[in-house]
Amino acid sequence: xxxxxxxxxxQTLNQALDxxxxxxxxxxxxRVGLLEAAAAAFAANQLSIPQHQAASAxxxxxxxxxxxFGLTRGTVLARExxxxxxxxxxxxxxxxxxxxxxxxxLRRIVGSRK
Amino acid sequence: MSHRILIIDDEEDIxxxxxxxxxxxxxxxxxxxxxxxxxxxxxxxxLPDAILLDVMMPGMDGxxxxxxxxxxxxxxxxxxxxxxxxxxxxxxxxxxDLGVEAVLFKPFDPMTLSTQIAAALGWS
Numbered sequence: 663x664x665x666x667x668x669x670x671x672x673q674t675l676n677q678a679l680d681x682x683x684x685x686x687x688x689x690x691x692x693r694v695g696l697l698e699a700a701a702a703a704f705a706a707n708q709l710s711i712p713q714h715q716a717a718s719a720x721x722x723x724x725x726x727x728x729x730x731f732g733l734t735r736g737t738v739l740a741r742e743x744x745x746x747x748x749x750x751x752x753x754x755x756x757x758x759x760x761x762x763x764x765x766x767x768l769r770r771i772v773g774s775r776k
Numbered sequence: 777m778s779h780r781i782l783i784i785d786d787e788e789d790i791x792x793x794x795x796x797x798x799x800x801x802x803x804x805x806x807x808x809x810x811x812x813x814x815x816x817x818x819x820x821x822x823l824p825d826a827i828l829l830d831v832m833m834p835g836m837d838g839x840x841x842x843x844x845x846x847x848x849x850x851x852x853x854x855x856x857x858x859x860x861x862x863x864x865x866x867x868x869x870x871x872x873d874l875g876v877e878a879v880l881f882k883p884f885d886p887m888t889l890s891t892q893i894a895a896a897l898g899w900s
Contacts, residue, residue, distance in 0.1 A: 726790060730790070730885075
């Protein structure tokens with residue numbers, strides 16, 4: 663492909679991705695909100711099974727999508743959370759602070775994309 | 777050469793970005809479905825050249841949908857590529873053993889998704 667055509671294609675795709683990001687941002691923020699709430703509940707030893715399942719699903723979905731919008735670090739962190747939530751016997755209570763820290767970092771990353 | 781692709785994924789954001797990518801970058805025709813059951817119906821109706829199939833979906837998941845596609849004489853020979861966010865080696869082996877053409881991973885790069893699909897299917 664001609665470099666000029668490639669640049670035009672990049673621009674067209676990136677503009678469309680920006681519009682899609684704006685469209686789906688509330689959904690991304692909702693998923694991060696689920697992770698923040700689950701982290702708080704876990705730290706208070708009050709994480710219910712439905713909340714655990716919802717957080718695991720939210721982490722899985724964020725891991726799958728954030729990198730597609732260029733947020734590679736977000737995918738790495740969400741994947742780490744997904745693995746922590748899927749641990750046999752439940753999440754490790756010694757890592758409560760890590761759940762909170764990752765959720766906060768995901769909030770920052772999601773908010774940083776324009 | 778233009779191709780017709782069916783994307784089956786329950787997650788609207790992934791579905792829309794994949795469709796945008798394949799339409800914009802490769803110029804392919806894209807059909808979408810938001811569940812395994814809807815995907816089966818659309819595959820029978822449209823007979824796409826290939827199917828991009830999400831693994832984790834509520835109700836009929838990707839592997840079950842794949843087996844149903846293979847059971848139907850009309851869709852049995854349509855190439856299927858699984859799309860998954862699972863990166864553990866045991867999951868990857870399990871998916872590859874199903875008999876799909878390829879396993880692609882989320883997150884994908886919208887600029888190169890069509891190239892990955894074309895390479896997996898031997899499309900020039």
